[in-house]
Structure formats: C-alpha cells, structure tokens
Amino acid sequence: MRFRGWLLAFLLLPGLLCAQGQLAFEAEVLDFELSRLDGQADTLVWNVRGSYYFSNLHDAAISREIWFPVPSSDSIGVAEKVEVALLEPADSMSVELTCQTDDGFTFRLDLPQRSFVGVHIKYDQKISGKEARYVLLTANAWGRPLPSCEITLFLEGGLELRDYPLPDPVIVPSSLGDTYHWQITGFRPETDLIVNLVE
Numbered sequence: 001m002r003f004r005g006w007l008l009a010f011l012l013l014p015g016l017l018c019a020q021g022q023l024a025f026e027a028e029v030l031d032f033e034l035s036r037l038d039g040q041a042d043t044l045v046w047n048v049r050g051s052y053y054f055s056n057l058h059d060a061a062i063s064r065e066i067w068f069p070v071p072s073s074d075s076i077g078v079a080e081k082v083e084v085a086l087l088e089p090a091d092s093m094s095v096e097l098t099c100q101t102d103d104g105f106t107f108r109l110d111l112p113q114r115s116f117v118g119v120h121i122k123y124d125q126k127i128s129g130k131e132a133r134y135v136l137l138t139a140n141a142w143g144r145p146l147p148s149c150e151i152t153l154f155l156e157g158g159l160e161l162r163d164y165p166l167p168d169p170v171i172v173p174s175s176l177g178d179t180y181h182w183q184i185t186g187f188r189p190e191t192d193l194i195v196n197l198v199e
Contacts, residue, residue, distance in 0.1 A: 023064045023111065025139065027053040027148035034132055034195060035156035035177075044127040044159075046076075048134060051087060052119045056111040061092065063111075068121065069104040069138060071192075075129030078102045087118035095119055130162075130197040136189040149187035153180040153195065162196040 033047040056062045070079040084097045084107045092112035099106040111117055125132070139146045153169075155161065157177040169180040 022058075023062050023109070024055045024057070025052070025142040025146060026055050026116075027146065027150075028139070029150045030134070031152045031154075032132075032134065032193075032195070033154045033156075034127070034159060034197075036158075037126065042128065044132070046125040046127050046132040047122075048124070049122045050120070052121065053116070054109065054111065054119065055116045057114055059113050061110070061112050063108065065098065065106055065108050067104060067106050069135045070123065070125070071133040071135060072102055072125070075127065075131065076133060077126035077128075079105065079123040079125060082123040083121070085120050087120050090115070090117075093117055130199060132195040134193040136192050139187065139189055146187040147185065149182075149184045151182045151184075151193070154178070155180075155197075160198040162198050165193050165195050 029051040031047075031049040033045075033049075035045055035047070037043040037045050072078045079100070082097060082100060082105055084095055084105075086093060086095050092110070093115065094108075094110045095117075096108050097105060098108050107119075107121075109117070109119065139149075151166065153165070155177050157175070159177065161180075164180070166182050169182055172179040172181070
C-alpha cells in the first residue's frame, strides 16, 4: 500500500484523534476513468475505483454504517457492479454492503480496537450526456481536513475536458488518452468532482 506506512506513522502523532469512540477517515486514493461504451458512441462509462483508509485508535471496537452517495440523474445512471472489500483483511475486521438505492449505497465497517484498515470500493455508471460526478464534499462531514487525498482521472482519447474539475493538475498525455493527477494534503473540498466534457 503506497499510503500504509506513512499513515501508520502519521496516526501516532498527538492531536490527530477525533472525538472519543469515533471512526476516523484518514486518506483516500481515487481513480476515475471516462471512456466510450463499446459499440455505443453516444454512451460513456464512468469507472470509479477508490481506496479509503480508516482508523480506530481507541480502546473499544467500532461498528459503523457508512453512507456512500452516488449522484444520478436523467443523463447519469445509477451505480452498477458495486463492490466493497477490505484491502488487507484481519481478525475482527469486516466490511459488508448492506443497502443500495438510486442515490448511493451503505456499507457496514467493523473494526477492533487500535486498528487501521483500507476499504476498496468500485462501481460503474453509464453517462448519456457530457458530465460525470463524484461526491467529494462528504469528506467534510468527518470534522477535520482529510490528511491525504490522491485523485487520478483518465479520459479516453477523443474526450476533452471543458475545464479542470480541480485546479493545477499534473497532466500526462498518451496515445490512449490524457491522465490528470492531483495529490492534496489537508484536503477540505469546496466542491464535488464534476467532469464536464467539450460538446
């Protein structure tokens, strides 16, 4: 895990604990891909892949239901092929998808005392317009800036951004498409990730 060693050391620093008995959200690594659906030029696929890191540094186990919103509309389909799994399962840790609606899904995370875990989530959405979305603002509900956030966006060749969804990306062009990358510490998002394409 590229963040695991850094985060475990970082978590030991004083002042990082949130309110007593609460699960803490420590980092996220988000990978997005927007490409054309095979055989359908007017339909895109929005692939979302994320690794989310949580800690419980208290003396009691935690079981927490976490709501994961997924924006949908007439032009943005609901989440499909939703998968939730632990990156490195250990005793007394578990994660389970418990509910899915048109607006998102809920998963339950069980952590023993003094533990740290990564949760991998993936899903796809079909896009019939020129806009894809991902909810970033929920990170603010955890009560402090997110210590680390890494975001990568890949656009298939022939798709072009109307504007950057976040400022100052590192851009890596290739024959297959363009990759945009952001690495942010102390992340307190001011907007969701909105990918608008040129018409």
